[in-house]
Amino acid sequence: MTSQAAPAPWPGGVRPGAAAQPPGPRVLSVAAGASDIAARIAAEMAPLEPALVLLFGMPARGMPALGTELRERLGTGCRIVGCSSAGEIGPRGYCAATVTAVGFPSASFRVGVCVLRNQALVPASEWMATLRRFHADFRPDLRRSVFGVVLPDAHARQEDVLTATLDAAIPGLPVVGGSSAEGILFAPSCQMVDGAVHEGAALFLLLETDLAVAEVLFSHFSPTDKRAVVTAADPHNRIILELNAEPAAQEYARLAGLAPEALTPTEFARHPLLLRTGKRHHVRAIRAVTPSGGLQLMSGTEPGHILTLGRAMDMTRGFAEVMDALPRPPLMVLGFDCILRRLALERAGMIPQMSELLARYRVAGFNTYGEQHSGMHVNQTFVGMALMPPEAG
Known part of the structure; x- marks a missing residue:
């Protein structure tokens, strides 16, 4: 795949005849096998004098060297943060086997980076103290927009506790993010900051900007009237052992109208389990059937949870409606899908249609193994932060 630079909508980020506005981010996708990845990214980002460059998709073995070289080329005033991915979203929509870079200009962004270590050990009290100290030291300017981005290692399987801790430590802060692993086979992730790898960590960023921001959330499922109670589970490993006091996979197949032997990732994606929280239903996606007939989930579950079978709706139409509801067209949407x-979408032959929408609404990000927003860890959802020109005046 060749380099894909985001087409600038107008020189310098200013529409002819319009008042000057803070510059927006810049996006570039480069083939992961290219020999001059760092040089291409640095050449594209250097004019921004970036405060931050996010990298998505580089294979884990190459991420540290890329981060180190970009730090040398762009200077120590630019933070380089990256993670592996299951696929990327670049200037032309969905892409694969790329490094997708998102640069945030220092003229309109200030950035802080915090590493939350040892996710698997769930040191929630330690995280809480670290986050409060980090937020106090960052000292957000209340006249500007501030939001958080979290990039957890999916293999640690602790995003539910992590997101709740973030929400409690810095209440009221809008936070979006995505769980990372390498490729569609769920290979180990790489969490990188300035060339240093932090295994099993979650990376948390604070971004302060002159731009207006708005959280974006879209799930293309509606609840059916078919429900089940989790009567036995292994919460640590995110496995449902029993639904309605029956073997979980067997009972799920009955509810979905499928033969147990027909349970595949395709059917899991078509018939997700939904957990209601407040007025919303959140997807608890199924990853696999365990050898003992349980259901391995991609997010947390506990005995007593009441789950509802979901029904898929039109993904492209619903996404466009959500994006059109934004107050103003975005300069970019940092997206986690x-x-x-x-x-x-691949199985339905609809990748071109969705890629066209992602490009139209200027989405840049990566494909995840779980999404985070508003203190929640969810699945089969698009979450993002839209960055828009500030309101006139």
């Missing part, structure tokens, strides 16, 4: 959504 579940890999199961992308696989469902």
Whole structure:
């Protein structure tokens, strides 16, 4: 795949005849096998004098060297943060086997980076203290927009606790993010900051900007009237052992109208389990059937949870409606899109249609193994932060 630079909508980010506005981010996708990845990214980002460059999709073995070289080329005033992915979203929509870079100009962004270590050990009290200290030291300017981005290692399987801790430590802060692993086979992730790898960590960023921001959330499922109670589970490993006091996979197949032997990732994506929280239903995506007939999920579950079978709706139409509801057209949307959504689109032959929409609304990001927003860890959902010109005046 060749280099894909985001087409600038107008020189310098200013529409002819319009008042000057803070510059927006810049996006570039380069083939992961290219020999001059760092040089291409640095050449594209250097004019921004970036405060931050996010990297998505580089294979884990190459991420540290790329981060180190970009740090040398762009200077120590630019933070380089990256993670592996199951697929990328670049200037032309969905892409694969690329490094997608998103640069945030220092003229309109200020950035802080915090590493939350040892996810698997769930040191929630340690995270809480670290986050509060980090937020206090960052000292957000209340006259500007501020939001958080979290990039957890999906293999640690602790995003539910992580997101709740973030929400409690910095209440009221809008936070979006995505769980990372390498490729569609769920290979180990790489969490990188300035060339240093942090295994099993979650990376948390604070971004302060002159631009207006708005959280974006879209799930293309509606609840049916078919429900089940989790009567036995292994919460640590995210496995449902029993539904309605029956073997979980067997009972799920009955509810979905499928033969147990027909349970495949395609059917899991078509018939997700939904957990209601407040007024919303959130997807608890199924990753696999365990050898003992349980259901391996991509997010947390506990005995007593009441789950509802979901029904898929039109993914492209619903996404366009959500994006058109934004107050103003975005300069960019930093997006985190579940890999199961992308696989469902591939099977339906609708990747070109969705890629056209992602490009139209200037989405840049990656495909995830779980999405984070508003203190929640969810699946089969698109979450993002839209960056828009500030309101006039």
